[in-house]
Amino acid sequence: MPKAIYETIYKDLKQKIETDVFAYQELLPSENTLIQTYGCSRNTLRRAVGRLVTDGYVQTMQGKGVRNIYQPISQTAFTIGEIESFRESAIRNGHHPHTSVLLFTEFAVNRKQAQSTGFPVGTEIYYIQRLHYLDDIPLILNHNYFLKEATPGLTKEIAENSIYQYLEDTLQMTIVNSKRIMTVEKMTQIDEKYLNMNAEDYNCMAVVSSQTYNSDGVMFEYTQSRHRPDYFRFYDNAVRRSV
Amino acid sequence: MPKAIYETIYKDLKQKIETDVFAYQELLPSENTLIQTYGCSRNTLRRAVGRLVTDGYVQTMQGKGVRNIYQPISQTAFTIGEIESFRESAIRNGHHPHTSVLLFTEFAVNRKQAQSTGFPVGTEIYYIQRLHYLDDIPLILNHNYFLKEATPGLTKEIAENSIYQYLEDTLQMTIVNSKRIMTVEKMTQIDEKYLNMNAEDYNCMAVVSSQTYNSDGVMFEYTQSRHRPDYFRFYDNAVRRSV
DNA sequence: GCCGATTTGTCCGTATGTATC
DNA sequence: CGATACATACGGACAAATCGG
Numbered sequence: 001m002p003k004a005i006y007e008t009i010y011k012d013l014k015q016k017i018e019t020d021v022f023a024y025q026e027l028l029p030s031e032n033t034l035i036q037t038y039g040c041s042r043n044t045l046r047r048a049v050g051r052l053v054t055d056g057y058v059q060t061m062q063g064k065g066v067r068n069i070y071q072p073i074s075q076t077a078f079t080i081g082e083i084e085s086f087r088e089s090a091i092r093n094g095h096h097p098h099t100s101v102l103l104f105t106e107f108a109v110n111r112k113q114a115q116s117t118g119f120p121v122g123t124e125i126y127y128i129q130r131l132h133y134l135d136d137i138p139l140i141l142n143h144n145y146f147l148k149e150a151t152p153g154l155t156k157e158i159a160e161n162s163i164y165q166y167l168e169d170t171l172q173m174t175i176v177n178s179k180r181i182m183t184v185e186k187m188t189q190i191d192e193k194y195l196n197m198n199a200e201d202y203n204c205m206a207v208v209s210s211q212t213y214n215s216d217g218v219m220f221e222y223t224q225s226r227h228r229p230d231y232f233r234f235y236d237n238a239v240r241r242s243v
Numbered sequence: 244m245p246k247a248i249y250e251t252i253y254k255d256l257k258q259k260i261e262t263d264v265f266a267y268q269e270l271l272p273s274e275n276t277l278i279q280t281y282g283c284s285r286n287t288l289r290r291a292v293g294r295l296v297t298d299g300y301v302q303t304m305q306g307k308g309v310r311n312i313y314q315p316i317s318q319t320a321f322t323i324g325e326i327e328s329f330r331e332s333a334i335r336n337g338h339h340p341h342t343s344v345l346l347f348t349e350f351a352v353n354r355k356q357a358q359s360t361g362f363p364v365g366t367e368i369y370y371i372q373r374l375h376y377l378d379d380i381p382l383i384l385n386h387n388y389f390l391k392e393a394t395p396g397l398t399k400e401i402a403e404n405s406i407y408q409y410l411e412d413t414l415q416m417t418i419v420n421s422k423r424i425m426t427v428e429k430m431t432q433i434d435e436k437y438l439n440m441n442a443e444d445y446n447c448m449a450v451v452s453s454q455t456y457n458s459d460g461v462m463f464e465y466t467q468s469r470h471r472p473d474y475f476r477f478y479d480n481a482v483r484r485s486v
Numbered sequence: 487g488c489c490g491a492t493t494t495g496t497c498c499g500t501a502t503g504t505a506t507c
Numbered sequence: 508c509g510a511t512a513c514a515t516a517c518g519g520a521c522a523a524a525t526c527g528g
Contacts, residue, residue, distance in 0.1 A: 004515060025460060030493060041517045043286075046494085054297075059419050059460060062494045063524030067460045069420075176302050177312075180479040184427060184449045184472035203446045204472060206427045210481075217268060217302060217310045229427035229447060236423045236479075247496065273512060284498045289513085305513045306505030 009038050010048035017057050017070045027065035028058065056237025095134050102194070103129035104156040106148060117145050117222035118211055124148040128159050131194050134231075138195050141226040150220035174215035181209050182234065185226075195228050206232040252281050253291035260300050260313045270308035271301065299480025338377050345437070346372040347399040349391060360388050360465035361454055367391040371402050374437050377474075381438050384469040393463035417458035424452050425477065428469075438471050449475040 013028075022028050029037070035045050049066060052058045057070045106126050114121045125145045132140040144163070146154060151167060158166045167173040185207045187199055197205075205226055212221040256271075265271050272280070277288050292309060295301045300313045349369050357364045368388045375383040387406070389397060394410060401409045410416040428450045430442055440448075448469055455464040 006515080032493080043518085044516060047515090053420075056420060056422055059456065059458075060494065061458055061460075061524085063492080063526080065493065065525095069456060069460060175483045177296075177299060177483065178481045179299055180481060182425065182449075182475075182477040182479070184445075184447070184470075184475050186445070202427075202429070204427070206425075206449075213302065213312060215302075215304055217304075217312060227427075232425075232427050234425040236425070238421045238423060240418045240420065249496080275512080286499090287497060290496095292513095303513065304506085306507075306511080308506095308512065 005040055006044045006047040006051075009040065009045060010051045012038075013048060013052060014055070014057060017052070017068055018072070022068045024068055024071065027067055030065060054237070054239060096136075098133040098136070099160055100131045100133070101128065101156050101159045102131055103127070104159060109145075113145075116209075116224075118219060119145065119147065119222065126151065126154050130159060137231070139228050139231050141191055141194050143224045143226075145222040147218065147220040150214065150216075150218055173220075176213050176215050178210050178212040183207050183209070191226055195226075197228065202229045205229045206234075208234075248281075248283055249287045249290040249294075252277075252283065252288060253294045255281075256291060256295060257298070257300060260295070260311055261315075265311045267311055267314065270310055273308060297480065297482060339379075341376040341379070342403055343374045343376070344371065344399050344402045345374055346370070347402055352388075356388075359452075359467075361462060362388065362390065362465065369394065369397050373402060380474070382471050382474050384434055384437050386467040386469075388465040390461065390463040393457065393459075393461055416463075419456050419458050421453050421455040426450050426452070434469055438469075440471065445472045448472045449477075451477075 013034075016022060028034070031042060031045060031049075035042055038045060049058065049060065053060060057068070058066050059069050060066050104126070105128075106124065109117060109119045109121060109123050109125060111121055113119070114123075119125060125148055128142075128144040128146070130142045130144065131138050132142060144159075146163075148154075150173070151163075151171065153171075154163070154166070164175065168175065183206075184204050187197060187203055187205050191197065191205060192199055195205075206229055208225040208227065210221075210223050210225070211219050212223070214220050256277075259265060271277070274285065274288060274292075278285055281288060292301065292303065296303060300311070301309050302312050303309050347369070348371075349367065352360060352362045352364060352366050352368060354364055356362070357366075362368060368391055371385075371387040371389070373385045373387065374381050375385060387402075389406075391397075393416070394406075394414065396414075397406070397409070407418065411418065426449075427447050430440060430446055430448050434440065434448060435442055438448075449472055451468040451470065453464075453466050453468070454462050455466070457463050
């Protein structure tokens with residue numbers, strides 16, 4: 001847990017913005033001022049502010065200053081650009097998460113699975129089906145494929161809690177990045193059953209497929225998350241770069 | 244168009260990765276090597292590499308090096324984290340875009356619209372309905388709300404081409420950032436009609452709602468993009484930060 | 487319109503820490 | 508242990524945009 005200085009400053013500024021210490025549409029104190037308050041170098045401060053820009057919290061204007069453009073998001077929303085487990089995201093939004101494991105098994109991937117997951121044919125994996133509840137409503141049906149070689153000792157009990165916590169804390173794995181694709185797909189009978197949906201109402205759903213890599217550069221996880229369409233919300237802030 | 248050095252290096256490295264100059268899963272030349280090849284400072288090079296990390300092109304490993312993890316995306320995909328017009332994105336992917344304007348009108352926003360768009364009641368806006376085709380298939384039905392005060396002189400002719408090009412080139416507006424929310428919504432009869440869909444097949448669609456800001460900090464655009472579900476694809480790379 | 491002060495943007499050189507091999 | 512590689516941090520210099528007098 002070695003916190004970098006810029007990380008601390010980033011979090012402090014972020015929290016000040018969220019709690020209205022700086023008013024919406026107003027300018028933050030200038031770089032020079034903030035450098036003095038934090039007693040850091042210009043680069044370090046600018047690094048913290050840079051993060052706030054990509055978060056969509058502030059907008060910098062050369063010659064003018066840094067404007068607070070943060071507005072709280074109304075409902076529960078997943079944030080893009082970060083990797084968060086379901087549990088982490090739920091707790092951050094003040095909800096009560098709960099996970100039930102529908103299936104815990106292991107096998108070697110066949111041709112068809114190889115194509116969708118990206119694992120080579122024959123790779124030994126754990127295959128887990130999990131249902132994620134938020135405040136007792138089933139929201140997400142997850143199909144997890146974990147590379148057995150990279151995630152040894154995975155059990156149903158771990159899957160009921162936080163797999164990521166096990167990987168990071170017990171196996172000392174460092175999770176680095178995750179490539180995700182969002183699509184809309186037809187709802188299956190399995191989806192209907194577990195998510196309490198009726199195909200005559202919504203007949204499709206939001207699907208997020210992700211490939212996750214660890215610090216050894218190996219893709220150790222492929223997951224397909226099938227979201228209840230009426231609760232699905234994905235938030236993003238995009239920055240325009242010079243073309 | 245004053246090009247920053249780090250921008251040039253970023254683009255050069257990106258292009259080298261895309262064209263397999265560096266092999267997949269292999270290490271890039273070390274920082275020190277690249278500093279010498281580009282004749283730049285360490286900070287500048289790191290800035291370029293940092294962009295590649297957020298793009299999901301490479302992954303850096305302290306003590307080891309920088310690994311190429313780029314894999315080309317199969318189909319047409321919208322990329323998250325950047326603001327691109329439909330035209331820009333289509334051309335980048337080697338397709339032929341075409342836009343038809345279904346409706347071009349102006350009015351003041353009422354209470355209901357104020358809630359969804361975020362514009363105050365009574366704000367004067369241009370309201371435009373556009374249908375975006377890719378290779379002659381209608382893919383996206385767009386509802387644009389442009390703040391009249393910030394986008395004067397908008398016409399149907401401009402809307403048929405690129406509105407962003409008009410705003411940036413003619414009005415000298417600088418587009419800064421865009422907050423987007425992706426959801427899944429029921430398909431309406433309007434959607435069915437223009438996107439050639441049948442509600443007995445898919446009865447819902449992907450909806451991307453966005454609020455876009457310019458460099459004056461004013462939200463000048465609210466857009467709701469309704470995507471054909473079978474063609475919708477949104478790509479994202481997420482980075483795990485120390486918790 | 488000009489000038490100077492302020493503010494952010496870009497870039498450099500250097501020092502130190504930490505992880506890997 | 509030392510060499511290599513990336514991570515963090517500092518301080519300084521100049522450029523570019525904005526604003527007020």
